[in-house]
Amino acid sequence: MNDLSLHIIDIIQNSLSAGAGRIIVTVDENLSEDLLTIIIEDNGKGMSGEIVRKLEDPFYTTRTTRKVGMGIPLYKQSALQSGGGLTIDSRVGEGTTVKAWFVHSNIDRPPLGDVANSFVLMVSANPDVHFVFKYVYNHNQYVFDSLEVAEVLGDISLSDVRVIKMVEEMIKENIKELKEG
Amino acid sequence: MNKIKSLEDLRKMKQNLEHGMNIREKSNEPESLVQIRVAMATCGIASGARTVMNTLVEKIEKEKIPAVVTQGGCMGYCYAEPTIEVKVPGKDPVVFGYVDTAKAIEIVEKYIVNGELLDGIIPTNYKTINDKN
Numbered sequence: 288m289n290d291l292s293l294h295i296i297d298i299i300q301n302s303l304s305a306g307a308g309r310i311i312v313t314v315d316e317n318l319s320e321d322l323l324t325i326i327i328e329d330n331g332k333g334m335s336g337e338i339v340r341k342l343e344d345p346f347y348t349t350r351t352t353r354k355v356g357m358g359i360p361l362y363k364q365s366a367l368q369s370g371g372g373l374t375i376d377s378r379v380g381e382g383t384t385v386k387a388w389f390v391h392s393n394i395d396r397p398p399l400g401d402v403a404n405s406f407v408l409m410v411s412a413n414p415d416v417h418f419v420f421k422y423v424y425n426h427n428q429y430v431f432d433s434l435e436v437a438e439v440l441g442d443i444s445l446s447d448v449r450v451i452k453m454v455e456e457m458i459k460e461n462i463k464e465l466k467e468g
Numbered sequence: 469m470n471k472i473k474s475l476e477d478l479r480k481m482k483q484n485l486e487h488g489m490n491i492r493e494k495s496n497e498p499e500s501l502v503q504i505r506v507a508m509a510t511c512g513i514a515s516g517a518r519t520v521m522n523t524l525v526e527k528i529e530k531e532k533i534p535a536v537v538t539q540g541g542c543m544g545y546c547y548a549e550p551t552i553e554v555k556v557p558g559k560d561p562v563v564f565g566y567v568d569t570a571k572a573i574e575i576v577e578k579y580i581v582n583g584e585l586l587d588g589i590i591p592t593n594y595k596t597i598n599d600k601n
Contacts, residue, residue, distance in 0.1 A: 293513050300508050304541055358510040408521050412506075412539040439479045446536045448529040453472050453481050460473040 290400025305331025369396035509542035
């Protein structure tokens with residue numbers, strides 16, 4: 288994994304496999320506290336405490352197509368090497384929240400990468416899932432809600448390739464504005 | 469042209485699209501669309517699945533191909549990632565392995581548009597090492 292935006296796709300894929308109908312992604316850059324936090328919450332089927340404990344073991348996976356599961360261990364490693372950490376809060380039947388935090392200025396922190404692109408691809412590939420994307424930069428935030436966008440688009444699906452780049456541009460312009468203040 | 473920033477900007481752009489509507493009118497019937505599923509598990513993402521997905525989206529938009537790009541999980545072909553499954557209406561789904569940007573464009577131009585056979589298909593009778601145990 289080259290950057291954090293790829294880990295975000297990886298965790299969203301887990302949420303989708305857990306049957307989530309709503310996924311909320313928050314990226315919070317707080318420069319005064321020198322902290323970068325990424326939270327991914329879903330309303331999927333959730334996991335028991337026992338399974339959550341096993342997740343950090345790369346040789347634990349629920350899938351049957353292969354015998355290793357590196358997603359969470361790699362993500363956690365990125366967080367730990369940047370002076371941060373990772374927690375998983377999950378309840379059976381309610382959903383799962385994966386929170387990772389990083390020391391923003393740490394030289395070992397992977398770059399954030401193109402989060403707008405990651406997010407738009409997930410939204411367009413799964414038009415029936417309700418996605419919310421919050422980008423917080425020094426307490427100012429931009430919120431993208433796929434239901435609002437779907438309403439604007441009307442009979443044109445979020446998966447229509449002609450709208451993907453438009454939605455990506457919209458998210459990027461808003462993030463840019465947040466950062467430029 | 470001004471950049472799209474608000475939902476209102478998006479609404480205006482969408483109206484322009486409606487005027488130019490042609491081949492995509494069938495988009496309400498998913499069975500009539502080519503479905504391209506990109507494997508997006510850890511193995512796929514780490515080997516470049518997102519780049520492949522972006523390439524496919526750009527290519528099918530440019531060529532105005534009635535297709536949708538979706539995502540899937542790990543199919544067990546981790547050794548051959550990035551992998552994509554292509555389902556052309558009326559044909560059996562086909563899985564391609566080791567898909568990079570050039571291969572993705574070749575798959576769209578040759579397999580999807582022209583119906584030509586291509587190298588790089590993972591046979592359906594392939595068994596993963598786990599199946600063999």
